[in-house]
Amino acid sequence: MNVDIEKANQKVIDKIQAGNPVLKGIGTVGENVPEVHKKMILHAGPPVEWEDMSGPTRGAVIGGLIYEGLAKDEDEARALAASGEIEFDPWHEHSGVGPMAGVATVSMPVWIVENTTEGGQAYCTFNEGLGKVLRYGAYAPDVIDHLKWMENELAPVLTETLAQLDNEINLKSIIAEALEMGDEVHNRNRAATSLFYRRITPALLETDFNVDKKKKVLEFIDSNDHFFLNLSMPAAKSMIQVAEGIEGSSILTVLARNGTETGIKIAGLGDQWFTAKAPVPEGLLFSGYDKDDACADIGDSTITETVGLGAFSMAASPAIVKFVGGSVEDAFNFTRKMYEICEDESENFKVATLDFRGAPTGVNLLKVCELDITPQINTGIAHKEPGIGQIGAGLVQAPMKCFEQALEAFAAKYA
């Protein structure tokens, strides 16, 4: 096929720059992704079946089946998951994203984020908080109870709160402001969470719930500086998914991991996944764990990197190194390096420490392969066994192999 790659890439860049993610409300997985049924589980990363799943993904699947009442305990859940009765599918095939294991089941509540300029919606579950949580593969009864509280109390309160705000919170402006406040909105979301908290609180006060319920919701958000991650992710997804299928473009539209494999998609190559073994991130581990405990790279949260956020904006977020490791100089260097493989600089997301230079935006497959530089990632680290949870946070580069495969396919299609 004879195409102008540069022109196609510019089209993608224009779409990313114009994208305007707005939080429009809350629904359930089933309401918003009708193809999901009770015996279907969405997960992070490229496709994977039960036998190949990483520990945390298995743990989250076990938890998801218990949550939906399909299994009463771990043994039943394992048997059901292995039976072939359960359908597994990546969130990315359904306009959604999930952090870490990224498991979502039909009745879980999701944020609905709409790209009001370029069209389309993207979805993500709520952030559960820290420690032993489903997304890191934990599934003990208190994990499930907490998810039920999120469904039965958190979601209704936030739904009513958003209704008070006419179901309209601009996420692009919150993200842009948060970048000036030391977030990169992937592994540091303290500012964005704070700004979101300020945005919703007066409306939350106006809802009809009693003071205890309102207070519990606010204290829950306040207890977890990563709360906004589950909004920055669908915001990024909504901005980049409009580029999927643009003929001739070599821009990365998906970068996602499931703890087993890292997978990517390229705009001009449509729905095709290119995958490679997921590397194990290195970083700061919680006391009592060492790097042999770490699961390989996992989660859809690297969707933020596809639009210039996350590790690509780490120069905006020097304090993040206390969480993910590395030095402040590394943080600056990651951003500088990512300019080399990106097609443009963001008009919306500015890195104040680099004199308000726009964040490196739009990873170009051709540059990745030419320069042998893959996207930098920062990430939470899950224990490799199911049922345990987070053990730290760190840094990793996406594996070159999936880019090499994509380049072959790109060359074959467009040579």
Next chain:
Amino acid sequence: MNVDIEKANQKVIDKIQAGNPVLKGIGTVGENVPEVHKKMILHAGPPVEWEDMSGPTRGAVIGGLIYEGLAKDEDEARALAASGEIEFDPWHEHSGVGPMAGVATVSMPVWIVENTTEGGQAYCTFNEGLGKVLRYGAYAPDVIDHLKWMENELAPVLTETLAQLDNEINLKSIIAEALEMGDEVHNRNRAATSLFYRRITPALLETDFNVDKKKKVLEFIDSNDHFFLNLSMPAAKSMIQVAEGIEGSSILTVLARNGTETGIKIAGLGDQWFTAKAPVPEGLLFSGYDKDDACADIGDSTITETVGLGAFSMAASPAIVKFVGGSVEDAFNFTRKMYEICEDESENFKVATLDFRGAPTGVNLLKVCELDITPQINTGIAHKEPGIGQIGAGLVQAPMKCFEQALEAFAAKYA
């Protein structure tokens, strides 16, 4: 007098490092500063009488007299202010600080900040918000009405809220966190205001006020990212005032301006002010104004600089240049330069962008004079006429002349 200056300075530094400012509650000026009576007005900067006051200070005095019911309009207030019946005194003589004109009268509410390790309390009125406000010299009826709302609604709601928190909010930790979030807590307080908002909101919900009142208070705080300034100022004052009068120390304990003069105090020189004509700051002016409209440097807010915050920590706050002007490189250079005249680096307030180097802390008069480098200041800019308000924000250096005078006195006392 024969003293070991180095040892004396170390004693001051130890006190600054150990200081622990905690918000302990709310009272009125009269309750907390008993020497203040109905016909006494506190103001920012060194001592000044009515005839020498800058426009914004005069405007704020007019407003203060109307607020206290001592005058019914501007004419009455001017006559009373000029009559000799009103006593004027710097906030700094009464363990307090006031931003810009810094005018406070007997019935105005104040924050009470206690240094729980080194002792003593410091006070500051609430931040009024932006635009036409008393601290910038405005005194129209809506300015006074707003101050009355602050006294009659804001103060009671916040008093009750703090009571729910056992009258204890650690300001040192909020300031340290805010520095990692792009604030320098003088002219950028967006993060600190956000963290404070998160801290008080659940408690505010528990108070007995109706939803409308609660919501109005939260919306007021949310509307003004400088809200926390009036907490960072008394926090800094509480940390540095314990050094006042330490024999032999050449460390700066007060840096304050009244729009006419800039004044300083030195630890080893007790209560003595050293003053010089206040320079006019340069920076970004609101549309419709030019630099001939600007009042000379004004306000006690430079107390933050005495403990390493404000312009001394501008490298932590690159986005501030959008408000005060200058370049991001300037912001980094100000911090780097201030290390040259400071005695130490903060153990508490870290500059993440400079690899978590402690903020330059404790200005040494001897270094200022030896190197001919005076403290860098960032600041709001008031219109030079009374009754108008803020016209921008900018940058300025403290005048060398007051340091020269202080050096003479220091040499005379300790030679």
